[in-house]
Amino acid sequence: MKSASAQDSAGTNALSALIESVHLQGQPVLGEIGLQLKAGAWTAIVGPNGAGKSTLLRALAGLLPMRGRVQLFGQDWNTVAARERARQLAWLGQNEASSDVLSAYEVVMLGRLPHQAWLAPPSSADHAAVVQAMQQTQSWDWRERPLGRLSGGERQRVLLARALAVQAKVLLMDEPLAHLDPPHQADWLGLVRELVASGVAVVSVLHELNMALQADSLVVMQAGRVSSHGAPQRADTRAALQAVFDDRLHLIEVQGQWLALPAALAPARSEPKAFINANTNVLPLKRASE
Numbered sequence: 281m282k283s284a285s286a287q288d289s290a291g292t293n294a295l296s297a298l299i300e301s302v303h304l305q306g307q308p309v310l311g312e313i314g315l316q317l318k319a320g321a322w323t324a325i326v327g328p329n330g331a332g333k334s335t336l337l338r339a340l341a342g343l344l345p346m347r348g349r350v351q352l353f354g355q356d357w358n359t360v361a362a363r364e365r366a367r368q369l370a371w372l373g374q375n376e377a378s379s380d381v382l383s384a385y386e387v388v389m390l391g392r393l394p395h396q397a398w399l400a401p402p403s404s405a406d407h408a409a410v411v412q413a414m415q416q417t418q419s420w421d422w423r424e425r426p427l428g429r430l431s432g433g434e435r436q437r438v439l440l441a442r443a444l445a446v447q448a449k450v451l452l453m454d455e456p457l458a459h460l461d462p463p464h465q466a467d468w469l470g471l472v473r474e475l476v477a478s479g480v481a482v483v484s485v486l487h488e489l490n491m492a493l494q495a496d497s498l499v500v501m502q503a504g505r506v507s508s509h510g511a512p513q514r515a516d517t518r519a520a521l522q523a524v525f526d527d528r529l530h531l532i533e534v535q536g537q538w539l540a541l542p543a544a545l546a547p548a549r550s551e552p553k554a555f556i557n558a559n560t561n562v563l564p565l566k567r568a569s570e
């Protein structure tokens with residue numbers, strides 16, 4: 281159940297973007313994109329390699345020069361003071377860099393910088409936020425270990441904890457499941473659901489389509505544009521998803537959940553009854569070889 285503050289913010293636009301274009305090194309990377317992303321909802325950005333997903337996420341975070349505008353809770357990004365932005369929006373980038381010599385605890389504490397006065401020591405609220413974030417990501421056990429001595433998945437969980445410790449109303453994550461094993465991917469999903477229930481707007485770039493299909497809405501991208509934005513339950517959203525992957529994946533409904541399988545691995549229509557049962561639909565109806 282959503283908290284009272286979550287109910288108040290539900291339905292409001294956390295991020296609104298009206299992007300005319302984004303160029304990188306003089307090359308056009310994003311075309312015209314209009315998006316409204318709600319508070320208390322999880323949006324997954326999906327699409328093939330090079331579609332512009334990371335660029336869109338960075339543009340939403342105000343990290344890129346662009347033609348157009350992005351608003352955070354109705355206020356233009358460039359009119360929100362940097363410190364306030366850093367409190368309201370937390371960011372977990374792809375292959376995020378951080379100092380390898382800092383302990384995991386110190387790295388997570390960096391997420392509290394926007395809340396701290398200049399050169400002031402961390403407050404008890406800062407320590408409490410760090411402990412909570414490290415417990416949520418099950419990274420507490422490594423709190424004294426230098427970041428550089430953690431495995432890829434352990435490091436990713438510490439960096440996720442750093443983003444959580446901000447306690448921002450908007451959380452943007454680029455490939456947050458990189459290096460995470462399946463149980464910790466499932467934990468991440470549970471965490472996202474808790475954040476959304478508390479009113480946070482979560483936006484994640486994901487290659488794991490089965491996770492993305494759990495989101496409240498999918499932004500499907502191709503060639504620097506959004507080809508569809510809607511709930512995964514909508515047939516047109518799923519059709520757009522298949523189209524941007526050239527119909528090389530099949531979407532299968534199993535007991536009310538949509539799953540994506542590479543077309544080569546999907547069961548053919550006339551095949552295993554044990555797999556395709558009364559609760560299962562397979563789309564599209566054509567086979568990869570047809």
Ligand SMILES: Nc1ncnc2c1ncn2[C@@H]1O[C@H](COP(=O)(O)OP(=O)(O)OP(=O)(O)O)[C@@H](O)[C@H]1O
Binds near residue numbers: 305332333
């Ligand atoms: N710094 C840059 N300068 C020029 N072009 C860039 C730069 N960074 C990315 N691009 C190009 O912009 C396009 C979009 O890149 P982006 O990283 O946003 O794609 P993506 O959808 O996140 O890809 P992937 O799934 O492979 O991570 C790509 O064609 C990429 O080559």
